[in-house]
Amino acid sequence: MFVGIALVCEEQPACTIGxxxxxxxxxxxxxxxxxxxxxxxxxxxIRTAIFNWLFARGHGxxxxxxxxxxxxxxxxxxxxxxxxxxxxWLGLDFDEDPVYQSACVSRHKQVAEDLIARGLAYxxxxxxxxxxxxxxxxxPKEDVRFTDLIKGEIAKPGDSLQDFVIVRSDGTPVFHLAxxxxxxxxxxxxxxxxxxxxxxTFRHIRLYQALGAPLPQFGHLPxxxxxxxxxxxxxxxxxxxGEFRDTGYLPDALFNFLSLLxxxxxxxxxYMPREELVAAFDLARVQSSPAQMDLKKLSWMNGCYMAxxxxxxxxxxxxxxxxxxxxxxxxxxxAYVEAVLELIRSRVKVWPELIELAVYFFREDYPFDAKAVxxxxxxxGVSELLDRLREGYAGLSEWSESALxxxxxxxxxxDQENAGTLxxxxxxxxxxxxGGPGLFEMLQVLGRDRVLTRLERGSRIAAGTLxxxx
RNA sequence: GACCCCGUCGUCUAGCCAGGUCCAGGACACCGGGUUUUCAUCCCGGCAACACGGGUUCGAAUCCCGUCGGGGUCGCCA
Numbered sequence: 001m002f003v004g005i006a007l008v009c010e011e012q013p014a015c016t017i018g019x020x021x022x023x024x025x026x027x028x029x030x031x032x033x034x035x036x037x038x039x040x041x042x043x044x045x046i047r048t049a050i051f052n053w054l055f056a057r058g059h060g061x062x063x064x065x066x067x068x069x070x071x072x073x074x075x076x077x078x079x080x081x082x083x084x085x086x087x088x089w090l091g092l093d094f095d096e097d098p099v100y101q102s103a104c105v106s107r108h109k110q111v112a113e114d115l116i117a118r119g120l121a122y123x124x125x126x127x128x129x130x131x132x133x134x135x136x137x138x139x140p141k142e143d144v145r146f147t148d149l150i151k152g153e154i155a156k157p158g159d160s161l162q163d164f165v166i167v168r169s170d171g172t173p174v175f176h177l178a179x180x181x182x183x184x185x186x187x188x189x190x191x192x193x194x195x196x197x198x199x200x201t202f203r204h205i206r207l208y209q210a211l212g213a214p215l216p217q218f219g220h221l222p223x224x225x226x227x228x229x230x231x232x233x234x235x236x237x238x239x240x241x242g243e244f245r246d247t248g249y250l251p252d253a254l255f256n257f258l259s260l261l262x263x264x265x266x267x268x269x270x271y272m273p274r275e276e277l278v279a280a281f282d283l284a285r286v287q288s289s290p291a292q293m294d295l296k297k298l299s300w301m302n303g304c305y306m307a308x309x310x311x312x313x314x315x316x317x318x319x320x321x322x323x324x325x326x327x328x329x330x331x332x333x334x335a336y337v338e339a340v341l342e343l344i345r346s347r348v349k350v351w352p353e354l355i356e357l358a359v360y361f362f363r364e365d366y367p368f369d370a371k372a373v374x375x376x377x378x379x380x381g382v383s384e385l386l387d388r389l390r391e392g393y394a395g396l397s398e399w400s401e402s403a404l405x406x407x408x409x410x411x412x413x414x415d416q417e418n419a420g421t422l423x424x425x426x427x428x429x430x431x432x433x434x435g436g437p438g439l440f441e442m443l444q445v446l447g448r449d450r451v452l453t454r455l456e457r458g459s460r461i462a463a464g465t466l467x468x469x470x
Numbered sequence: 471g472a473c474c475c476c477g478u479c480g481u482c483u484a485g486c487c488a489g490g491u492c493c494a495g496g497a498c499a500c501c502g503g504g505u506u507u508u509c510a511u512c513c514c515g516g517c518a519a520c521a522c523g524g525g526u527u528c529g530a531a532u533c534c535c536g537u538c539g540g541g542g543u544c545g546c547c548a
Contacts, residue, residue, distance in 0.1 A: 034548095036547095134546050135546095136546090154475075160473045164545050164546085166546090167546085169546065170546090174545095174547090176548095196543085198475065199473085199474065199475095200543085202474085222475095222476085225541080229540050229541060230541075231542095261482070264483060268484080268495085270497055288475080290476070290540090290541070291481090292482075294481045294498065297499075299498090300499085303511090307511085346511060348510095419507060427507085427509095434509070436509060437508095437510095438507080440507090
């Protein structure tokens with residue numbers, strides 16, 4: 001028996017001819033992300049986009065976008081804008097002009113008419129509400145089987161397959177027809193989509209065959225589900241990409257986290273920069289069972305990216321946020337802001353925390369944590385201790401960490417052992433909080449004027465002559 | 471109901487295809503300890519799973535069958 005040998009060239013390197021470098025198409029892979037714009041982009045949808053993107057980039061193929069905007073009600077210009085906005089935010093760049101499905105409607109109808117002409121589809125008004133006839137595809141009654149890139153062999157008995165509508169009685173094409181025709185027209189080689197489409201695939205395969213088009217490879221991604229195993233929805237928490245962005249998550253962190261939902265590199269790596277993900281991504285390692293979102297882990301990962309954020313980027317975004325909050329403006333001393341950011345940088349896990357961590361550096365009416373006040377300030381003797389410390393600090397010749405440290409210990413007098421009895425009240429007095437940066441570096445940055453004022457106020461709070469809200 | 475898919479720590483998962491090196495490894499979370507004046511970080515330690523039942527085999531998380539459980543789909547959503 002003779003066996004044909006196919007030479008499959010997955011990656012063709014660029015050929016160098018003299019000084020001329022010729023870019024060769026290194027791969028024929030063409031995948032697409034085909035969302036229907038609804039004004040929000042669901043986390044599961046964007047995860048599908050990410051996997052497609054990773055697959056395309058890893059194979060030197062093309063990542064395309066097709067906007068399935070045939071639902072005129074929901075597909076507003078605004079919804080489409082949001083779609084591209086979140087894609088850009090996540091760095092999901094695409095290779096060719098987006099295709100708008102609404103522009104292909106006449107083509108879809110033409111294809112349906114051709115199918116009727118060839119006896120592969122027919123008109124029927126069964127079940128219609130008197131609006132006219134729909135066009136149904138005549139589903140062959142033989143078994144359908146295909147090898148899913150992720151789930152392996154999948155088959156469905158022919159007798160469980162039924163004819164289905166491809167053009168509604170109002171003349172508009174149905175998803176199945178539009179989707180398949182557009183994929184053919186766009187030359188899609190790998191259809192990578194959600195698990196909720198496996199049933200559709202049996203029908204789509206028949207459509208491809210009826211249209212005489214080569215079958216693409218199919219891969220079905222496991223769903224992202226909630227605690228009950230049901231598809232993750234907005235009722236389960238943040239479900240839209242925009243929410244994560246607005247909450248202050250870093251795009252790279254969300255990207256990394258979502259990549260790991262249903263896929264893993266096969267080793268212990270989890271924190272993986274984009275290039276590493278591209279290099280490691282492999283559809284064969286995608287799970288076939290659904291995955292649950294773990295927001296705690298997302299937060300952890302965000303913290304990793306936050307810690308590795310280049311200092312310049314951190315500064316830029318932090319200042320933008322402080323300004324938006326009215327804590328900083330053009331008149332604020334830049335060196336002071338810089339010093340503050342230096343202190344709190346390692347403590348910011350998610351952007352919104354920045355404000356809470358920084359507020360007392362920039363205004364006197366910062367909030368006081370009631371529990372901390374009760375525990376640290378409202379104790380006998382604290383008021384006097386703070387007064388004594390204030391006197392010491394007022395006369396300090398050098399406002400440095402070491403000098404502040406020394407002065408605090410001498411204010412303690414004989415009670416050197418329990419520096420905490422003064423350190424904690426001071427912290428609450430100057431920051432209103434129970435935790436934060438190291439005390440002395442914090443005092444040093446705050447500066448003498450602020451510290452003295454706040455110690456005085458703290459003393460009054462401790463003495464009960466001043467009450468603070470919150 | 472029929473059909474399709476899925477089932478390893480609380481969660482994401484490694485291991486399964488090519489059975490032994492797995493009394494099941496990593497991460498997040500949680501608990502305890504250390505570092506820190508505090509919080510966070512960091513370091514160390516701990517808890518915790520092969521859905522169940524048969525079978526094949528000297529040996530099964532890994533192969534086969536069944537059961538149970540979950541999800542999806544079932545002519546005008548995408």
